[in-house]
Amino acid sequence: MWYNNDALKQILQIVNIRLKYAFVAMASAFPIPAAAAAPTKLFAQASDKGSSSIMFAVTFVIISAVLIKILAGIIKHSSEPQESINTVPNLPSFSTIITTVICTACLFLLSLKTMGGIAPFNGPSGQSNAAVFFGILGLVAVFAEFLWPKAKHYVFAVSIGTLVTFILVGFYYMLFDRSVQQDPFFMALGIVCVVMTWRFLFGPWRPKVKATVLGTFILWLGVHMILREPPTQRTAHLLAIFVAFIPAVIWCMLFLKEHKQRMSLVILMFFAGMLSTAPILFYDAMVRHKVELQFFLFKITPENFTRSTNAFVSGNLVGVSGMKSTLVATLISFLIVGLIEEFSKFWVLKKSGRKFFSSIDDVLQLGIIVAIGFAFAENVMNPSYFLAFVRSYLINPEVPQWGAFMGNVLGRAILTNMVHILSTGVLAYFYGKMLFAGPVLEEEHNAGKIHPIPLILHKAFRLPEKLVFRRESMLIGLVSAVVLHGMFNFLVTLPDLLPGNPRTMGDLMGSNPDSVLHYIALLIIPSLFYVVGGFWILSILFYKKQCMKERGVLVEVDEFVPTENFYSRYAK
Numbered sequence: 001m002w003y004n005n006d007a008l009k010q011i012l013q014i015v016n017i018r019l020k021y022a023f024v025a026m027a028s029a030f031p032i033p034a035a036a037a038a039p040t041k042l043f044a045q046a047s048d049k050g051s052s053s054i055m056f057a058v059t060f061v062i063i064s065a066v067l068i069k070i071l072a073g074i075i076k077h078s079s080e081p082q083e084s085i086n087t088v089p090n091l092p093s094f095s096t097i098i099t100t101v102i103c104t105a106c107l108f109l110l111s112l113k114t115m116g117g118i119a120p121f122n123g124p125s126g127q128s129n130a131a132v133f134f135g136i137l138g139l140v141a142v143f144a145e146f147l148w149p150k151a152k153h154y155v156f157a158v159s160i161g162t163l164v165t166f167i168l169v170g171f172y173y174m175l176f177d178r179s180v181q182q183d184p185f186f187m188a189l190g191i192v193c194v195v196m197t198w199r200f201l202f203g204p205w206r207p208k209v210k211a212t213v214l215g216t217f218i219l220w221l222g223v224h225m226i227l228r229e230p231p232t233q234r235t236a237h238l239l240a241i242f243v244a245f246i247p248a249v250i251w252c253m254l255f256l257k258e259h260k261q262r263m264s265l266v267i268l269m270f271f272a273g274m275l276s277t278a279p280i281l282f283y284d285a286m287v288r289h290k291v292e293l294q295f296f297l298f299k300i301t302p303e304n305f306t307r308s309t310n311a312f313v314s315g316n317l318v319g320v321s322g323m324k325s326t327l328v329a330t331l332i333s334f335l336i337v338g339l340i341e342e343f344s345k346f347w348v349l350k351k352s353g354r355k356f357f358s359s360i361d362d363v364l365q366l367g368i369i370v371a372i373g374f375a376f377a378e379n380v381m382n383p384s385y386f387l388a389f390v391r392s393y394l395i396n397p398e399v400p401q402w403g404a405f406m407g408n409v410l411g412r413a414i415l416t417n418m419v420h421i422l423s424t425g426v427l428a429y430f431y432g433k434m435l436f437a438g439p440v441l442e443e444e445h446n447a448g449k450i451h452p453i454p455l456i457l458h459k460a461f462r463l464p465e466k467l468v469f470r471r472e473s474m475l476i477g478l479v480s481a482v483v484l485h486g487m488f489n490f491l492v493t494l495p496d497l498l499p500g501n502p503r504t505m506g507d508l509m510g511s512n513p514d515s516v517l518h519y520i521a522l523l524i525i526p527s528l529f530y531v532v533g534g535f536w537i538l539s540i541l542f543y544k545k546q547c548m549k550e551r552g553v554l555v556e557v558d559e560f561v562p563t564e565n566f567y568s569r570y571a572k
Contacts, residue, residue, distance in 0.1 A: 020525040117409030118169050119227035148418075163214025164201050168194065169224060191293060198278070207264040214271035236395055240379075240386040245415035251421065255368045255538075265356060269366045272348035273373020279344045279382060280337065304322045305333040308497045314352060326497055331490050338423070338485035342478065345370050345475040346423050347430065360432030360547040367428025368538075380418075385412055415527055422534035423484040429541050430477025434470045439551050441469055484530075491526040494508040
């Protein structure tokens with residue numbers, strides 16, 4: 001692996017770039033294009049063509065230099081060599097420089113007229129605000145590095161988080177702003193760049209650095225979204241964030257009490273869970289704005305899941321029509337949404353923590369933290385959830401309706417949060433079994449336990465038993481999570497789909513008005529299963545000795561090193 005490669009260590013020691021120079025360069029890069037910008041655009045073209053060309057060239061060179069230095073910092077932070085050698089700073093290789101310059105050109109061209117919409121740097125005084133803010137921040141960062149040796153890591157993280165935020169926000173306006181020409185080829189290129197930038201956000205850094213990167217990204221994104229809202233909307237949104245944060249903290253404390261985790265990892269996973277909502281939100285934005293993508297000979301138009309599944313069911317399933325068609329289409333659409341959400345949570349869990357898991361219990365606990373982060377972001381981002389509760393029961397009425405407000409808040413904080421925790425927790429458990437497949441299989445073989453499917457495929461097709469076990473565990477985990485998630489959404493929506501919209505068991509069964517069944521709400525069934533049953537299932541998984549056993553940290557596929565050795569070298 002990377003940290004065992006002596007040659008790479010030597011190269012990385014030579015490329016010992018001071019990150020403060022990158023940050024200062026980034027700080028100085030903002031005022032330069034702003035000086036030639038229109039009142040509302042940071043990167044708008046100047047009226048004079050000659051001046052515009054000069055400003056473009058200067059800005060391009062500066063941003064290229066910044067990205068080159070940041071790239072060197074990324075490589076340095078990825079390796080984390082044990083000893084630092086004071087050498088004269090050197091640039092990376094020529095191929096690295098060329099690649100960075102080309103990427104800079106693409107990113108700069110795509111975001112040329114979109115950065116001006118970023119709050120708080122929009123409006124008539126946006127460019128001067130940006131120049132002053134980043135100039136002061138750059139100076140503070142330089143002094144901090146001289147006074148505190150570890151400050152360079154956080155300067156690097158804040159720089160990366162800021163840069164990625166501005167790039168992605170710029171892409172967002174480029175894709176969805178109707179004032180920009182909507183070219184399908186251009187849009188497809190933008191989507192590809194968004195995906196690449198998003199992957200870059202989850203870089204191969206230590207937990208503290210990565211948590212700072214993600215936290216900076218979330219902070220900038222939150223400031224941008226809040227400042228662009230009207231004052232009344234802003235107040236409601238801030239209150240909704242505060243209210244949603246309380247149950248999130250309680251859930252985290254509840255599932256972390258048995259096995260303490262490092263706070264940096266917990267914060268990292270919570271931030272990662274919040275950002276795992278981005279794929280489904282981004283796809284929804286593409287559907288609402290009717291974006292068309294042209295990939296060479298293929299044109300793709302994102303479709304609403306409900307509409308596409310209805311068309312599929314009515315056109316392909318023989319004998320399914322009317323109410324059956326509606327129910328089947330709704331179930332399929334919820335399963336698709338569940339698949340996207342659970343895969344997103346799994347992806348951020350894998351990208352953020354795979355290097356630092358030392359037991360199945362680690363994966364299970366931190367997977368649950370990802371789920372809590374997802375639920376928190378969903379509660380504050382969806383206008384129908386906590387934001388709607390604040391408006392409907394606290395702000396709009398003349399007298400705040402605290403009872404109704406607390407009832408709706410507790411319902412979502414308990415029930416829906418538990419759905420995410422249960423589904424992602426089960427997925428994380430099986431991912432942990434996949435990750436530690438070698439030791440798990442060895443221990444279970446010694447105990448006399450046999451796994452029939454891996455054994456049969458091994459004997460029949462000579463497939464490695466461990467490989468089949470890994471695939472089996474991952475498939476079981478993903479399918480279980482998707483079914484648990486999708487079935488809950490389907491069950492809570494079912495009363496609205498059935499004729500007469502029954503709300504109780506009595507309504508569903510057609511019982512007499514005085515029947516006790518009319519006191520049993522239909523939602524009580526999924527509520528009991530997911531809350532009570534969810535706690536029962538997770539308790540079984542948590543208290544398995546197999547889960548709690550420390551196995552070290554995964555270095556290569558199925559190669560483990562003692563946990564204390566790894567953390568003493570690479571995760572201080």
